[in-house]
Amino acid sequence: MLLVSNNWCGAPRRVRRGPDFRSGIDRMTAMASSSSARAPRPASYLTAAWYGRSSGPRQARPRPSRGPHRVPGPLTRRGLAIGIDIGGTKVAAGVVDGYGAVLEEQRRQTPGNDPRAVEATIVDLVRELSADHRIGSVGIGAAGWMDLSGSTVLFSPHLAWRNEPLRENLERLLRRRVMLANDADAAAWAEWRFGAGRGQDRLVCITLGTGIGGAMVTDGRLERGQFGVAGEFGHQVIMPQGQRCECGNRGCWEQYASGNALTREARELARANSPVAQELLRSVGGDVDAITGPVVTELAKAGDAACRELVEDVGEWLGLGLANLAAALDPGMFVVGGGLCEAGDLLLDPARRAFARNLTGRGFRPAAPIAVAALGPRAGMIGAADLSRVSPRLRRP
Numbered sequence: 546m547l548l549v550s551n552n553w554c555g556a557p558r559r560v561r562r563g564p565d566f567r568s569g570i571d572r573m574t575a576m577a578s579s580s581s582a583r584a585p586r587p588a589s590y591l592t593a594a595w596y597g598r599s600s601g602p603r604q605a606r607p608r609p610s611r612g613p614h615r616v617p618g619p620l621t622r623r624g625l626a627i628g629i630d631i632g633g634t635k636v637a638a639g640v641v642d643g644y645g646a647v648l649e650e651q652r653r654q655t656p657g658n659d660p661r662a663v664e665a666t667i668v669d670l671v672r673e674l675s676a677d678h679r680i681g682s683v684g685i686g687a688a689g690w691m692d693l694s695g696s697t698v699l700f701s702p703h704l705a706w707r708n709e710p711l712r713e714n715l716e717r718l719l720r721r722r723v724m725l726a727n728d729a730d731a732a733a734w735a736e737w738r739f740g741a742g743r744g745q746d747r748l749v750c751i752t753l754g755t756g757i758g759g760a761m762v763t764d765g766r767l768e769r770g771q772f773g774v775a776g777e778f779g780h781q782v783i784m785p786q787g788q789r790c791e792c793g794n795r796g797c798w799e800q801y802a803s804g805n806a807l808t809r810e811a812r813e814l815a816r817a818n819s820p821v822a823q824e825l826l827r828s829v830g831g832d833v834d835a836i837t838g839p840v841v842t843e844l845a846k847a848g849d850a851a852c853r854e855l856v857e858d859v860g861e862w863l864g865l866g867l868a869n870l871a872a873a874l875d876p877g878m879f880v881v882g883g884g885l886c887e888a889g890d891l892l893l894d895p896a897r898r899a900f901a902r903n904l905t906g907r908g909f910r911p912a913a914p915i916a917v918a919a920l921g922p923r924a925g926m927i928g929a930a931d932l933s934r935v936s937p938r939l940r941r942p
């Protein structure tokens with residue numbers, strides 16, 4: 546198996562032993578009995594439901610809402626936590642309650658390539674947000690590859706961390722313990738806890754931003770792999786000898802299906818001085834370097850044909866990569882979030898078509914639905930806060 550579970554941030558044992566949590570899980574299990582790994586399916590389920598179909602891949606329907614979502618962790622408005630999401634360009638921080646509601650938030654630009662400056666920004670944000678709230682824990686979601694213990698950022702393609710003991714540095718500066726996670730893991734956790742993937746047994750989340758963030762939640766646990774760096778789906782090589790990637794390889798998925806990819810392609814089209822890019826160039830006053838993903842997305846929404854094509858191309862790459870993930874991981878649902886999702890169906894319709902066309906075994910297997918993330922740009926912050934709340938390392942005895 547490609548990915549394996551571990552106990553890093555699953556259900557807290559204290560809560561697991563309690564009858565309340567147990568009954569919640571039992572209820573979830575009962576409701577999801579047809580697909581739960583805990584309840585083996587009868588052979589007839591496979592033969593009758595999925596095989597022998599001739600009308601294209603079946604779209605598995607998203608499960609209906611299960612009412613109050615019973616999940617690990619103390620669901621109480623009093624258990625406030627600070628969540629901080631450090632991305633390639635922005636740092637978002639917020640005070641989050643036990644229901645995933647953001648009570649106060651702040652946003653800053655990510656301060657360049659200096660790890661000390663990033664730490665200083667985090668410390669400032671924690672102090673500001675702590676001024677008016679009684680904070681129980683602090684969680685950081687950072688755009689980097691964590692070691693399994695969640696203490697060191699091994700590498701960050703978009704920031705300057707290289708074997709950076711970020712958790713230790715922050716704990717020294719803040720004089721309190723903090724939880725450190727990958728930003729995509731934090732966003733996926735939030736979508737599973739409170740968002741579009743609520744209660745899914747096997748959920749894959751993709752965040753389309755500067756690059757591609759990826760994570761998987763299985764049976765209420767984040768899949769972190771043997772060494773803590775699972776879920777870097779954006780760096781699957783999808784085009785051998787293709788575009789160079791910050792990770793050091795060529796042809797990574799995120800070079801074709803991300804905000805950076807959309808910007809690069811749009812600038813290239815504009816530089817080619819093609820007549821089809823006239824509206825795009827006019828919108829930025831002829832300054833090619835002022836073309837960004839949001840500019841292209843807005844023009845596409847307004848009906849500009851060239852920008853629609855650019856977004857569709859990215860959508861097709863997205864669908865192809867999701868089909869690869871379905872072949873390897875077979876999730877029950879994909880949740881796609883990040884800034885690029887502002888394009889809505891202009892992006893996702895081509896993605897769904899490409900997914901259906903490239904899905905291995907199509908026509909003879911269910912096709913996982915592709916849903917839009919529900920928590921928007923706050924997902925990472927909400928997830929980081931919630932992970933700090935349920936982290937065994939930070940839980941009070």
Ligand SMILES: [Zn+2]
Pocket residue numbers: 779780790791792793794797
């Ligand atoms: Zn890469």
